[in-house]
Amino acid sequence: MKLHEYQAKALLSKYGVPVPRGEVASSLSEVRRIAKSFEGNCVVKVQVHAGGRGKSGGVKLVKDVDSAVAVAEQMLSGNIVTIQTTAEGVPVNELLIEEALDVTKELYLSILVDGGLGRVIVMASEAGGMDIEKVAEDSPDKILKEVIDPNIGLMAYQARNLSIGLGLDREFHSQFIKLLLGAFNAFIQTDCSLIEINPLVITSQGQLLAIDAKASIDDDALFRQKDESFNYDSRQELEIENLARASGLSYVKLDGDVGCLVNGAGLAMATMDVIMAAGATPANFLDVGGGADVNKVHKAVDILLSDSGVKKVFVNIFGGILRCDVVAEGIVAATKSRKTHTPPIVVRMLGTNADEGRKILKEAKIGVHLVNDFTEATKTIKSLS
Ligand code: GDP
Ligand code: MN
Secondary structure (H helix, E strand, C coil): CCCCCHHHHHHHHHHHCCCCCCEEEEEEEHHHHHHHHHHCEEEEEEECCCCHHHHHHHEECCCCHHHHHHHHHHHHHCCCCCCCCCCCCCEECCCEECCCCCCCEEEEEEEEEEEECEEEEEEEECCHHHHCCHHHHCCHHHEEEEEEEEEEECCCCHHHHHHCCCCCCHHHHHHHHHHHHHHHHCCCCHHHHHHCCCCCEEECCCCEEEEEEEEECHHHHHHHCHHHHCCCHHHCCCHHHHHHHCCEEEEEECCCEEEEEHHHHHHHHHHHHHHHCCCCCCCCECCCCCCCCCHHHCCCCCCCCCCCCCCCEEEEECCCCCCCCHHHHHHHHHHHHHCCCCCCCEEEEEEECHHHHHHHHHHHHEEEEEECCCCHHHHHHHHHC
């Protein structure tokens, strides 16, 4: 679950990481009030679940209240498109208005899960700011990395290594180490998968501060992060993914034209490989899960088919706790309730009640292509293109 910048900053601040003074606004009158409190000397920042705002007009420094309001009016008038969004962009509903700081140096700091290592890592660079991706590509040696032992956590020497590696003047070491430990505690205590502070700045007043912050909470840990009451902003996400989330389905939209409905994440991934092997591309990842009922399968098919890019569907079910007849009934109910044309559906069913499931699909006469194995599935998907 992605947090907005202002939410990530509130979290970091709670753990002792210094952040600029600021407030969120969603109307021009609020912008005026907040900008006045900084005597007009402020930064206006769009709050969206995407980075790259600075290069797309989503971050503006202003010197007076009227300019703050003018900039805010422009920002609130439509979507913002950055290198990290779709061509359509994301809506701007909120702005963060912060005191403007006199920045003398921009650093980079992040804490994230490294899937390859199976460890949390801390990364830091003295070349922070808007071109960090280019730094990572052209001069990876400028990015320092500490791998965290999960049994011990971040060790003081690792924080010191980074501080020294960043080439900070002596006076900043204790500030940096305290800040990093705070950010690390926030990461662990709130089950984050990412905290990124870019830039982490040094001001002319000699203070280290997070002037940008990104945070993501691991969705699988949300059940135990309820107290934190992170207000999730679903307006920033795709409508289709919100629908799936509300129905308890794991759905990720992809760019291809073969919609997939599968039970189990491993099988879902293998299925996407098969689709690629057939020379086609999956339109989505969709795991209905083990405990689905007819209604949930019906919803899953609805969501899958609501993507206009889907030209054919591959249902790949290995019946276990989820019975094949339940899946078949869900598919039949969904296709029968459709008012528009249903793309061809290829179904492979094995396991619990597979015969019953196949019978239901045959008798419903909804034009499903029943296949017996992956090879046949591949051939059929190919023949449909
Ligand atoms: P991003 O482009 O989405 O990562 O947005 P950031 O919050 O990182 O802002 C982009 C850039 O704006 C930063 O890299 C800074 O250079 C600049 N910036 C943001 N806030 C301030 C500020 O208070 N003072 C100054 N001088 N620059 C700022
Ligand atoms: Mn940034």
